[in-house]
Amino acid sequence: MSGLETLLSGPVVAAARGLLGRRLVSDLDGDRVAVVLTEVEAYGGGDDPASHAYRGRTGRNRSMFGAPGTLYVYRSYGIHWCANVVCGPVGRPGAVLLRAGMVVAGEEPARRRRGRLNHLCDGPGKLAQALAITGTLDGDSVIDGPVRIEGEPAPGTTRATPRVGVTRAAERRWRFVLRLAAGEGADNPRA
DNA sequence: ATAGCGATGTTCT
DNA sequence: GAACATCGCTATA
Numbered sequence A: 001m002s003g004l005e006t007l008l009s010g011p012v013v014a015a016a017r018g019l020l021g022r023r024l025v026s027d028l029d030g031d032r033v034a035v036v037l038t039e040v041e042a043y044g045g046g047d048d049p050a051s052h053a054y055r056g057r058t059g060r061n062r063s064m065f066g067a068p069g070t071l072y073v074y075r076s077y078g079i080h081w082c083a084n085v086v087c088g089p090v091g092r093p094g095a096v097l098l099r100a101g102m103v104v105a106g107e108e109p110a111r112r113r114r115g116r117l118n119h120l121c122d123g124p125g126k127l128a129q130a131l132a133i134t135g136t137l138d139g140d141s142v143i144d145g146p147v148r149i150e151g152e153p154a155p156g157t158t159r160a161t162p163r164v165g166v167t168r169a170a171e172r173r174w175r176f177v178l179r180l181a182a183g184e185g186a187d188n189p190r191a
Numbered sequence B: 001a002t003a004g005c006g007a008t009g010t011t012c013t
Numbered sequence C: 001g002a003a004c005a006t007c008g009c010t011a012t013a
Helices: A003-009 A012-019 A109-116 A125-130
Strands: A023-028 A033-043 A072-077 A080-086 A095-105 A147-150 A157-161 A175-180
Touching: A003 A012, A012 A095, A023 A095, A033 A109, A033 A125, A072 A125, A080 A125, A095 A109, A095 A125, A095 A157, A109 A157
Parallel strands: none
Antiparallel strands: A023 A033, A023 A147, A033 A095, A033 A175, A072 A080, A080 A095, A157 A175
16 A cells, blocks of 8 residues: 555545645646645544534535545535545545645646636635546546546645634634745745 | 625535 | 535725
């Protein structure tokens, strides 16, 4: 088992921190777009009132109950797609929402998909759109699927804050933002 | 820079 | 019928 798989099999909060700074690579529709993850949020299972899995399995959240490394893609506010990586021991639901990143490859196709030149990945819906992640990828693996996590984390400092747009369990500081040690990060004002 | 608002699928009350 | 792990447009400063 690889280091990444070990990380994703661990507790979801630790997995979230460990995913920061890693490359998320999308090979879809003949284009490659890659980002370094700069903002993530952890969501648990029956112990986390803010989680989609809090009340058990539904049609939407079923992939949250799958193996670590599974993509959980859901529609947000009926409009946008949001991408998560399932984390935690098998059989225990949990996932890390990929909220923002810095584009490090494929800026051209990312801009085309977003229909603008900046703000390509500074939000979960924007990140999914830039990487062409939609509901058809729900249930795929980030270990060997068309959307993958690759390499080791880029160095930086992490800070923890409350999760965004969450009212229940609002005291949990399960959002993690990375300030890269080097590089611009011009497209990620939140970092 | 910040505030208000409309769009709308899935889940919950 | 209402809430929600959001975004981009418009208006105002």
